[in-house]
Amino acid sequence: xxxxxxxxxxxxxxxxxxxxxxxxxxxxxxxxxxxxxxxxxxxxxxxxxxxxxxxxxxxxxxxxxxxxxxxxxxxxxxxxxxxxxxxxxxxxxxxxxxxxxxxxxxxxxxxxxxxxxxxxxxxxxxxxxxxxxxxxxxxxxxxxxxxxxxxxxxxxxxxxxxxxxxxxxxxxxxxxxxxxxxxxxxxxxxxxxxxxxxxxxxxxxxxxxxxxxxxxxxxxxxxxxxxxxxxxxxxxxxxxxxxxxxxxxxxxxxxxxxxxxxxxxxxxxxxxxxxxxxxxxxxxxxxxxxxxxxxxxx
Amino acid sequence: xxxxxxxxxxxxxxxxxxxxxxxxxxxxxxxxxxxxxxxxxxxxxxxxxxxxxxxxxxxxxxxxxxxxxxxxxxxxxxxxxxxxxxxxxxxxxxxxxxxxxxxxxxxxxxxxxxxxxxxxxxxxxxxxxxxxxxxxxxxxxxxxxxxxxxxxxxxxxxxxxxxxxxxxxxxxxxxxxxxxxxxxxxxxxxxxxxxxxxxxxxxxxxxxxxxxxxxxxxxxxxxxxxxxxxxxxxxxxxxxxxxxxxxxxxxxxxxxxxxxxxxxxxxxxxxxxxxxxxxxxxxxxxxxxxxxxxxxxxxxxxxxxxxxxxxxxxxxxxxxxxxxxxxxxxxxxxxxxxxxxxxxxxxxxxxxxxxxxxxxxxxxxxxxxxxxxxxxxxx
Numbered sequence: 001x002x003x004x005x006x007x008x009x010x011x012x013x014x015x016x017x018x019x020x021x022x023x024x025x026x027x028x029x030x031x032x033x034x035x036x037x038x039x040x041x042x043x044x045x046x047x048x049x050x051x052x053x054x055x056x057x058x059x060x061x062x063x064x065x066x067x068x069x070x071x072x073x074x075x076x077x078x079x080x081x082x083x084x085x086x087x088x089x090x091x092x093x094x095x096x097x098x099x100x101x102x103x104x105x106x107x108x109x110x111x112x113x114x115x116x117x118x119x120x121x122x123x124x125x126x127x128x129x130x131x132x133x134x135x136x137x138x139x140x141x142x143x144x145x146x147x148x149x150x151x152x153x154x155x156x157x158x159x160x161x162x163x164x165x166x167x168x169x170x171x172x173x174x175x176x177x178x179x180x181x182x183x184x185x186x187x188x189x190x191x192x193x194x195x196x197x198x199x200x201x202x203x204x205x206x207x208x209x210x211x212x213x214x215x216x217x218x219x220x221x222x223x224x225x226x227x228x229x230x231x232x233x234x235x236x237x238x239x240x241x242x243x244x245x246x247x248x249x250x251x252x253x254x255x256x257x258x259x260x261x262x263x264x265x266x267x268x269x270x271x272x273x274x275x276x277x278x279x280x281x282x283x284x285x286x287x288x289x290x291x292x293x294x295x296x297x298x
Numbered sequence: 299x300x301x302x303x304x305x306x307x308x309x310x311x312x313x314x315x316x317x318x319x320x321x322x323x324x325x326x327x328x329x330x331x332x333x334x335x336x337x338x339x340x341x342x343x344x345x346x347x348x349x350x351x352x353x354x355x356x357x358x359x360x361x362x363x364x365x366x367x368x369x370x371x372x373x374x375x376x377x378x379x380x381x382x383x384x385x386x387x388x389x390x391x392x393x394x395x396x397x398x399x400x401x402x403x404x405x406x407x408x409x410x411x412x413x414x415x416x417x418x419x420x421x422x423x424x425x426x427x428x429x430x431x432x433x434x435x436x437x438x439x440x441x442x443x444x445x446x447x448x449x450x451x452x453x454x455x456x457x458x459x460x461x462x463x464x465x466x467x468x469x470x471x472x473x474x475x476x477x478x479x480x481x482x483x484x485x486x487x488x489x490x491x492x493x494x495x496x497x498x499x500x501x502x503x504x505x506x507x508x509x510x511x512x513x514x515x516x517x518x519x520x521x522x523x524x525x526x527x528x529x530x531x532x533x534x535x536x537x538x539x540x541x542x543x544x545x546x547x548x549x550x551x552x553x554x555x556x557x558x559x560x561x562x563x564x565x566x567x568x569x570x571x572x573x574x575x576x577x578x579x580x581x582x583x584x585x586x587x588x589x590x591x592x593x594x595x596x597x598x599x600x601x602x603x604x605x606x607x608x609x610x611x612x613x614x615x616x617x618x619x620x621x622x623x624x625x626x627x628x629x630x631x632x633x634x635x636x637x638x639x640x641x642x643x644x645x646x647x648x649x650x651x652x653x654x655x656x657x658x659x660x661x662x663x664x665x666x667x668x669x670x671x672x673x674x675x676x677x
Contacts, residue, residue, distance in 0.1 A: 195403060202414050203415055
């Protein structure tokens, strides 16, 4: 009995230890190391055969040089800031697009809901990469969008959308929309319809009932959706590198280049550690929101 | 309890000059093919506590939702104070509703829930707090003003819902199964509280319930509904004592129904032949009944006396054997098997201790009742 309890409680902790804490410690260790032309491309490496002295000299060789380098080079903090900005703006656009869709789904009749849900989830059945690539065909100068607009006579010369931040916003909003819709839908769906009737009964118009009742009560869903979009968008690499241009500065791209073009693992690891620290704040806020919601439901 | 002689009896439905607050005129409501309300005509008067009683699906909730404005009648008109309310949306109606689920706004405090309707009305901003305080006092929740709905008990939530729906002083308050979620003890207390509040505020209440005891307790008049039709609309005592049909007799309280053929025996007296070799049951009916018509004789168990000796001077005496006794504390119900295997229930107040009860299982007993104790029903 006790063993079983231990196993049940221990499993998630073991999972976290093996798949989060240990990798993080390894990355942190590399971030504290120095660049070296060797395999692996950093020093020092822990040499246990030298015994206690080896461990001591190993720790002595670790320093925060890479972090001070990140702070001194404007490229990095600009990349962080620009990532934060892109993630924040895309989150807001996703919310503006996603909320009405979720609301429409929650209002739909029971027999339509599974179909609508299916349509939201359906894109996940195709490769993420292919879906992002296909936007090149839509957004490029000769793409469908420009062809359509020119055929309609709205524009004369094609718009340059691909390889700009606009394309990145389009890509992020498109890719993360389901993550916004689903939690909002979940919140709206369990909303008791009699609350709206009660609000109307007490003198609210349809619109004010929405503002005073529906919107505040869907807030947990909105917050969850925003975090689910914001957190991955912040470290997004694929979308800016496929749809963005050379001027699109995002930390995911910087990270990739440090690792694979520069082969400077220690600096790349430092970038990753700082990114994680930035993400921890919204992740903790997200967890708190979930916790609060669970308590409110009790 | 003796009533002062000069106190007028509240019965506006008997006064032909009284104008009804609500008038349903041939109202029909269909959902697709399903007829929820079937050509219904009904008057409800000012200051009434009107109960709509019926099994689920009988149309009582639909009737109420039409008053609130959430459903529109398919045909017919509903007049509130002489005005057709069909074109008026729910937020413009002088009615308020107390929902079955209470529908309290979970993100607002008790205070804000009660103030919600007032803030949407044309009441001056500085008058709202006083009105909310007054409502809180009325339902005795002053101490809980700052709590959220999930931080108070079910009974308190129910009172918040009542206060919220009364705050705007509606002409008409609709209560949809308001006490359904409460346990029995709390429900009984709340029923009296509801009546008290209704009397204090002078509001017209329409209550929907499937609990006949609740309807009998609170209402000035009860409407028994079935399949979208009014079966009987009357005061609780008349509904109970002179039901107009087997359906009503059976729905309200406990009843013995005995089928037989009626033979006229005098002005309004009838003899009902109900079993071979048994004396006819003598009953009374104000309506004329043709000779030999199949009728149902309905008699309440508490009107049937039970004795081990043949009683003298009773109009009806039936012999039988005790097959079952249900002890309910204050009363006992005897199930007595009579001719033809028919069961008749008799209810007796337990005036003596259980140990001194002289009738027991399988005893031969005599059931008796007067010729006015029951009613003769045609349908």
